[in-house]
Amino acid sequence: MKPIRNLRDYIEVCEAEGEVKRVKAEVDWDLELSHIAKINEEQGGPALLFENVKGCLGSVLIGVFSSPKRMAIALGMPPEYTMCQMADEWRRIGSRKPIPSVEVNTGPIMENIVEEKDIDLTKFPAPKYFPLDGGRFMGTSAFRITRDPETGELEIGMGRMQLYDEKNVGLYLSPGRGGDKIRAKYEKLGKPAPFALVFGCDPALALASVMFIKGASKYDIAGTLRGIPVETVVSDFTGLPIPAEAELVVEGFMDHDDLRPEGPFGDVTGLYTSELQKPIPKRFVKAKRVLYRNDPIMLANSSGRPVSDVQMMISLPRTAALWQELEAMKIPGIKSVYIPPQMAGRFWAIVSVKTQYPGHANQVAHAVISTTTGHLGIKGVIVVDDDIAADDMDRVLWALATRYLPDRDTEIIKRGRSSPLDPAVPPETGYVEIISKILIDATVPYEWPQKPVVAALDEEVVKKVKSRWKEYGLD
Incomplete structure (x- = not known):
């Protein structure tokens, strides 16, 4: 299998496995794209690459994580691995020697640089997923990058990102957790919080953004998963390291007193968030610079009732974390x-x-x-x-x-x-x-002297049958 360093490598590998299909017909970002993706997902179809989104620049890849096979490919694991096998492998990453990221001078992400006065985020193919959504959501498989102003440590995490208008994008930060704690530190210093928002990248990076290993950055985790270091370019604007082979990055700042209603959105539970009943004002990122590759590909998650990308993305790292804790x-x-x-x-x-x-x-x-x-x-x-x-x-x-x-x-x-x-x-x-x-x-009670006997196949006969499977004409 070809080594995967970016989203385009992943698409190439998945196409060879029949796990990605290109949609060349024009598709509207307003509900049509998401509905095609959800119906395809419920039929067990491949990931879809929408190459002709009405009125938009770039493509959308959706459905990457909704099957164990595509998730295994994303993680560089054998395609036949089950969720348990992937989680077992993932939980062992913490015991490996981390592979730190490598800083490079430039990369494909620098092919196009748009300064503040020329920014128009609405030209990118952000879908509206469900009829009652609060708007278009640019980030469903996107992650944020910021830096703790006190410790200097990077904070990388995933959260939904609503597209408000040409120059503003919502960024949901769980109250009192990583990203919000760092934002609060900037507020205490009287400074806006810097963020880089990544909207398309190696899927292993997206998965790493929802994983936690003490003492390791998310870039280190992704590098360890891949077996090769993640290459980053340090932004001369925010000072944040961004993936050199990302597809689309929005750089900007979050003010602490400027709020807008965010959501509602059909969340991980398959149900609408509480914003449907009561608008909840939230902080957002004011875009100051946009970087993107030629013909950028946005990575998006399907959502709604399980099983979709988002539930799979949550299931795997939480399974690995629980397993690791039980082992400890x-x-x-x-x-x-x-x-x-x-x-x-x-x-x-x-x-x-x-x-x-x-x-x-x-x-x-x-x-x-x-x-x-x-x-x-x-x-x-x-x-x-x-x-x-x-x-x-x-x-x-x-x-x-x-x-x-x-x-x-x-x-x-x-x-x-x-x-x-x-x-x-x-x-x-x-x-x-x-x-x-x-x-x-x-379980069968351990103390029972006589336990029920399972009607099981004979192991030797199973081996013989499997060795002759092609001969039976059943392969």
């Missing part, structure tokens, strides 16, 4: 871990364990909600035996049907921490930080 607890027997994208990539977790003592499965379930990843937002845990991979949803349901008794194997935790993203919290109560959680033990 030294609990024996854990075989695989999964936070399913069908459950918005955050609300339920499944763990496969080889039980070794009475109460082992219960210990694992309690451990999940005690982790950093698990205590915030995960409201359900299912533990299955080691003959079932955590991401084998058919077998997980089978375990619930054949190994689980509600009165014996269910535990309700009445006071657990919620997530503000949980739409199941009753709206009339406002944001309730304390919710109930459920722990389900779908």
